[in-house]
Amino acid sequence: MIAVQCKNLHAAYERNALKNGESILKGISFSLESGTKLAILGSNGSGKSTLLKAICSMIPTEGEVLLNGRDSSGMKRREIASCVSYMTQVSRIFFSYTVYETVLMGRYLYGSGLFGGVSDKDREVVENCLRRTGIFHLAKRQLSALSGGELQRTFLARTFAQEAPVLMLDEPANHLDLKVVAGMTDYLLEWSSEEGHTLIGVYHDIPLAMRLSDSLLLLKDGKLCGFGKKKELLDQGLLEDTYDFDVISYLKQQVLF
Amino acid sequence: MREKRTGLKILSAILFSVIVMILAVGLGSVSLSPGKIMAILFHKLFGRELPGGITASMVSILWDIRIPRAACAFIVGAMLSLSGAVVQSLLQNPLASSYTLGVSSGASLGAAIIIVSGITLPILNYLLLPLTGFVFGLATVLLVLFCSVRLDRNLRSHTIILFGMILSLFVNAILTMLSAAFSQHMQRLILWQMGSFSGRRWEHAGILLAICVAGTFLTCMFHRELDLMSFGEEDASSVGVDTSRSRFLLLILSSVLTGAAVCFTGVIGFIDLAAPHAVRRLFGASHRILLPMSALIGGAFLALADLLARTVLSPQEIPVGAVTALLGAPFFLWVYFGSRRRT
Numbered sequence: 001m002i003a004v005q006c007k008n009l010h011a012a013y014e015r016n017a018l019k020n021g022e023s024i025l026k027g028i029s030f031s032l033e034s035g036t037k038l039a040i041l042g043s044n045g046s047g048k049s050t051l052l053k054a055i056c057s058m059i060p061t062e063g064e065v066l067l068n069g070r071d072s073s074g075m076k077r078r079e080i081a082s083c084v085s086y087m088t089q090v091s092r093i094f095f096s097y098t099v100y101e102t103v104l105m106g107r108y109l110y111g112s113g114l115f116g117g118v119s120d121k122d123r124e125v126v127e128n129c130l131r132r133t134g135i136f137h138l139a140k141r142q143l144s145a146l147s148g149g150e151l152q153r154t155f156l157a158r159t160f161a162q163e164a165p166v167l168m169l170d171e172p173a174n175h176l177d178l179k180v181v182a183g184m185t186d187y188l189l190e191w192s193s194e195e196g197h198t199l200i201g202v203y204h205d206i207p208l209a210m211r212l213s214d215s216l217l218l219l220k221d222g223k224l225c226g227f228g229k230k231k232e233l234l235d236q237g238l239l240e241d242t243y244d245f246d247v248i249s250y251l252k253q254q255v256l257f
Numbered sequence: 258m259r260e261k262r263t264g265l266k267i268l269s270a271i272l273f274s275v276i277v278m279i280l281a282v283g284l285g286s287v288s289l290s291p292g293k294i295m296a297i298l299f300h301k302l303f304g305r306e307l308p309g310g311i312t313a314s315m316v317s318i319l320w321d322i323r324i325p326r327a328a329c330a331f332i333v334g335a336m337l338s339l340s341g342a343v344v345q346s347l348l349q350n351p352l353a354s355s356y357t358l359g360v361s362s363g364a365s366l367g368a369a370i371i372i373v374s375g376i377t378l379p380i381l382n383y384l385l386l387p388l389t390g391f392v393f394g395l396a397t398v399l400l401v402l403f404c405s406v407r408l409d410r411n412l413r414s415h416t417i418i419l420f421g422m423i424l425s426l427f428v429n430a431i432l433t434m435l436s437a438a439f440s441q442h443m444q445r446l447i448l449w450q451m452g453s454f455s456g457r458r459w460e461h462a463g464i465l466l467a468i469c470v471a472g473t474f475l476t477c478m479f480h481r482e483l484d485l486m487s488f489g490e491e492d493a494s495s496v497g498v499d500t501s502r503s504r505f506l507l508l509i510l511s512s513v514l515t516g517a518a519v520c521f522t523g524v525i526g527f528i529d530l531a532a533p534h535a536v537r538r539l540f541g542a543s544h545r546i547l548l549p550m551s552a553l554i555g556g557a558f559l560a561l562a563d564l565l566a567r568t569v570l571s572p573q574e575i576p577v578g579a580v581t582a583l584l585g586a587p588f589f590l591w592v593y594f595g596s597r598r599r600t
Contacts, residue, residue: 058494081497088491094349095487095542105485108496115545116481155492162496 002069003166003198004055004084005031009063011047011054018060024050026222027063032215034165037192037199039209039230042219043243048202049089051219052168055200056086067166082109085164087155089171089202096144099154103129106161129157132187134180148175156184160191166198167191173208185211206239206251218242263546266539270550274331274557281327281564286571287318294319321458329457329521330563330577331556332465334528336472336518338555340511341529342536342547343476346487347504347511348414354529355515358421358508359397362428364519367393369432369446373439383460390520397424398512402505412504413490451576452523454563461521472514473552479507480544487542527581528555531589558585 011025012018025047032038040048053059057072057080065072067083075083085106097105106129107122130136133153143151152175159167172188173181185208192199192212203209209216216233218226219242226238233239239247283289289297297319299305307316341354348357356362368390378385401420402412409416436446482503485493494500515529532555533547540546562580569575 053491056495058491077494077499078497081495086491086495088495092349092489094351094489095346095537097484097542101484101541101543105481106496108481108485108498111481114478158496 001034002031002066003034003036004200005064005066005069006055007064007066009051009054009061009065011050011059011061013050013059015060018062023062024222025054025061028219028222028224030217030224030227032198032200034196034198035192036215037213038201038215038217039213040200040202040217040219041206041209041239041242042225046219046242047222048219049170050222051217052086052170052200052202055168056080056084058086078109081162081164083164084166084168085159085162086168087159087170087172089174093143093151096142098139099130099135099141099143099146099150099157100126100139102143102154103157103161106158109162125161125163126157129160132160133157134183149177149180152176153180153184165196166200168200170202171204172201173203173205181208188212206247263540267546267550270553270557274553274560277557277561277564278327278331281330281560282319282323284564284568285318285323287315289315289319325459325462326454326457327560327563328462329465330454331560332462332469333454333518333522333525334532334559334562335552335556336465336469336514337525337529337559338532338536338551339473339476339548340514340518341555342533342544342551343483343507343511344529345533346483346544347507348418349487349489350414350418351534352530353418355398355511356524356526356529357418357425358512359401359425359428360394360512360515361519361524362425362432363397364390364394364516365450365524366397366428366432366435367391368449368520368523369435369442372445372449373435373442387517387520391516394516394519395509395512397428398508398516400424402508412501417508448576449523452525452578453566453574454522454577455567455574457521465517465521468514468517469552472510473549475510476507476514477545477548479503480548483507483544483548484542523578525559525578525581527578527585528559531585532558535589558588 006028009025009028010018010023012023017023028051040051042048050059054061055065057065067075067080072080103126104118104122107125110119110122111117112119127136130139133156135150135153135157138146138150143154146154156172172184176184188199189212191197199212201209201212210230213230215228216226216230217224218233218238225242226233279291279294283291283294293311293315296308296311297316300307300316301320344353344355344357345351368386371386371389376385401417401424404420405412405416436443482493482498485496485498486500486503490500533551536547536550536554540550559581562584563577565584566575566577566580
């Protein structure tokens with residue numbers, strides 16, 4: 001089954017820019033099988049985050065995005081959120097909630113009644129997500145009292161709590177120390193090994209991207225530079241083309257021991 | 258433990274409100290004890306006989322003057338505070354309130370036009386001035402939203418704040434010109450802009466109560482959307498909130514609440530800004546509790562401010578807007594720095 005498909009997708013942050021042909025994404029087409037682990041790679045400003053936002057209809061687009069075979073332009077926000085959960089690169093806090101309250105917000109779609117009551121299932125899922133991301137002990141802590149890494153894990157837990165089959169993460173390892181990244185990588189791999197789960201991630205850390213992917217989507221100046229199985233693209237030297245730089249040799253030099 | 262503490266805090270807030278209301282209806286040139294207040298209430302509501310020592314003028318003072326006035330103050334405080342809480346979360350700006358959207362400027366202009374033109378309509382009678390104020394207030398907000406949508410289809414916070422401020426300044430300028438051109442009405446215009454509950458009747462309280470109850474109920478239905486939208490558009494819509502629709506509905510709802518409050522009483526500042534902040538400090542940011550508690554605390558606070566406004570320099574009345582700021586600023590500092598020390 002195809003989880004996400006884009007056909008000649010153009011996207012920009014303003015509708016006028018799209019009309020004037022100044023789009024950031026320029027005619028992206030690909031289709032992603034359910035169960036894939038995809039890493040989107042490209043240099044700064046190549047349109048990686050824009051592609052994630054375009055897939056979940058957060059910015060003006062032209063062309064088609066199909067989620068589970070349905071055209072997303074005809075879908076309501078709730079329907080899109082039930083197909084795809086998306087963790088943004090930067091989440092800002094203006095008012096301080098507790099960690100538990102924040103993760104519970106991920107259960108928005110499942111609220112019942114006029115005032116969106118919380119069910120036992122919601123509590124169970126939230127506690128499970130808090131454990132999975134290693135922040136169960138912080139449940140009662142205020143967001144304003146968290147470190148950058150703890151905050152990042154809180155938002156990750158909220159994204160998990162949404163229980164959508166497609167998980168899109170924009171730089172999930174930002175602010176995280178190595179031990180936490182290792183833990184996060186393990187549970188992302190565990191989550192994506194479950195049937196029907198598709199993981200799409202934007203990463204700057206290439207070794208992390210390689211661990212968390214079996215397919216790659218390479219972007220350069222808003223255009224598709226390569227899409228397919230990781231090994232095939234690497235063998236063709238497309239990673240070097242994407243970054244205009246000998247990435248593999250550079251990474252080999254980075255090994256310290 | 259946490260739930261128990263929150264429960265205790267809610268009970269204390271309710272108790273505080275009840276005490277404030279007893280004081281608000283009991284104190285004044287003729288002071289009435291809680292016992293006398295209860296006796297008069299039972300007499301009016303259930304036809305019980307009045308005990309000795311309670312004169313007909315006491316009944317009239319309490320039933321016809323003080324209760325409607327205190328009720329109006331409480332309800333208006335609740336409406337202003339509630340809409341302040343909503344707008345702050347929607348625009349992710351702790352300094353915003355529905356006044357930021359131009360409601361008060363528009364309503365003031367509408368009221369000023371009625372005052373200086375001297376228009377009267379027998380059918381609407383005393384409702385003409387508030388109704389015109391309300392229509393102008395809402396029209397200003399709609400214009401702000403219309404301009405914002407034209408520029409930015411996603412109705413982002415900074416666009417709304419910018420247009421709200423521009424339009425408010427523009428409307429205020431017209432108001433200033435009107436005041437200058439019709440200087441004989443200047444005093445009435447200034448008094449209206451400072452707000453007052455003097456002479457408020459049961460009819461006013463009834464209309465305000467209906468709008469307040471409906472508005473509170475509808476707003477509380479959106480408590481989860483407000484929680485999510487206070488993190489920003491992207492976070493809210495990624496979880497499934499239709500941000501444009503929710504934002505539009507909530508902005509209109511809070512404008513109706515503020516517009517109705519302002520048009521019956523004039524512009525009363527500070528409550529909309531400070532009460533929701535104080536409640537956030539005391540009860541946390543979750544809108545499930547923040548919204549009803551903002552209404553309760555805002556209501557009690559304005560009832561208290563109005564009590565002081567009419568009693569401190571009695572028989573002269575101080576504009577209630579001045580009292581809210583005089584009383585509110587230190588209270589706000591106490592809540593803010595007090596809870597900061599504790600955390």
